[in-house]
Amino acid sequence: xxxxxxxxxxxxxxxxxxxxxxxxxxxxxxxxxxxxxxxxxxxxxxxxxxxxxxxxxxxxxxxxxxxxxxxxxxxxxxxxxxxxxxxxxxxxxxxxxxxxxxxxxxxxxxxxxxxxxxxxxxxxxxxxxxxxxxxxxxxxxxxxxxxxxxxxxxxxxxxxxxxxxxxxxxxxxxxxxxxxxxxxxxxxxxxxxxxxxxxxxxxxxxxxxxxxxxxxxxxxxxxxxxxxxxxxxxxxxxxxxxxxxxxxxxxxxxxxxxxxxxxxxxxxxxxxxxxxxxxxxxxxxxxxxxxxxxxxxxxxxx
Numbered sequence: 001x002x003x004x005x006x007x008x009x010x011x012x013x014x015x016x017x018x019x020x021x022x023x024x025x026x027x028x029x030x031x032x033x034x035x036x037x038x039x040x041x042x043x044x045x046x047x048x049x050x051x052x053x054x055x056x057x058x059x060x061x062x063x064x065x066x067x068x069x070x071x072x073x074x075x076x077x078x079x080x081x082x083x084x085x086x087x088x089x090x091x092x093x094x095x096x097x098x099x100x101x102x103x104x105x106x107x108x109x110x111x112x113x114x115x116x117x118x119x120x121x122x123x124x125x126x127x128x129x130x131x132x133x134x135x136x137x138x139x140x141x142x143x144x145x146x147x148x149x150x151x152x153x154x155x156x157x158x159x160x161x162x163x164x165x166x167x168x169x170x171x172x173x174x175x176x177x178x179x180x181x182x183x184x185x186x187x188x189x190x191x192x193x194x195x196x197x198x199x200x201x202x203x204x205x206x207x208x209x210x211x212x213x214x215x216x217x218x219x220x221x222x223x224x225x226x227x228x229x230x231x232x233x234x235x236x237x238x239x240x241x242x243x244x245x246x247x248x249x250x251x252x253x254x255x256x257x258x259x260x261x262x263x264x265x266x267x268x269x270x271x272x273x274x275x276x277x278x279x280x281x282x283x284x285x286x287x288x289x290x291x292x293x294x295x296x297x298x299x300x301x302x
Contacts, residue, residue: 025178026173029146038071039069040069040119113139118133120132152175153172177218179221212227226298232256236253236290236294240284247287269286273286
């Protein structure tokens with residue numbers, strides 16, 4: 001049997017908004033999982049379009065085969081027809097309030113690698129709505145990363161004690177390189193959680209710091225200034241020592257810790273990193289200057 005999925009788009013904006021594998025954050029994944037009735041993976045699907053009227057298009061997803069059904073709160077059947085409506089106007093592109101959208105980032109397809117796509121659905125009355133799609137996931141990533149993370153969210157969702165639920169959720173964010181939004185903290189603040197006003201336990205903070213220094217940028221809000229500077233210094237050195245030096249990346253990494261006055265010499269040097277007229281040798285000298293500058297600042301605060 002095949003599953004047909006449809007949604008409507010205004011003609012002015014016909015591009016599909018979706019999660020790309022490299023764009024979805026832990027925060028987005030958690031929210032979408034908790035709002036979904038059904039989560040399934042499918043490698044085999046196609047899309048078709050037809051005009052609904054003179055101002056909108058109906059787009060159809062036809063799923064030929066379900067690879068795996070991860071969440072099912074609706075007694076989902078493969079014979080179900082899933083109708084999804086989405087409208088994006090030309091002034092403010094958005095999904096419904098149930099959706100979290102991110103620009104799709106197409107991944108480079110590898111030979112001899114199995115791929116699939118994650119569909120997040122919500123059933124309202126007798127109608128299914130599409131909350132989001134994570135496209136082009138390697139099968140190994142689905143098994144080893146996505147499904148364990150999704151299963152953990154579903155288990156935490158069942159916890160009724162809010163203190164335990166808060167602690168387990170923070171554990172999940174640390175493990176999955178994420179940081180909750182303001183609404184999350186506001187919800188628990190109303191319940192006086194955490195009571196001491198400290199977001200993480202000492203053990204959680206140690207794990208967060210360890211993961212952050214390994215490259216989990218989303219955990220930065222948990223970090224103190226010294227830890228952030230040590231991490232950025234390491235990133236700057238990696239860029240400087242790489243065979244393919246990305247001067248623009250070095251430039252933007254400096255923005256993570258510095259806000260130079262536009263009249264200062266440092267501001268001018270930073271922006272020369274992206275100047276095509278400046279030689280690579282001179283750019284490398286600028287990189288060395290900023291690395292030494294940051295090293296000295298870190299040493300002076302110890």
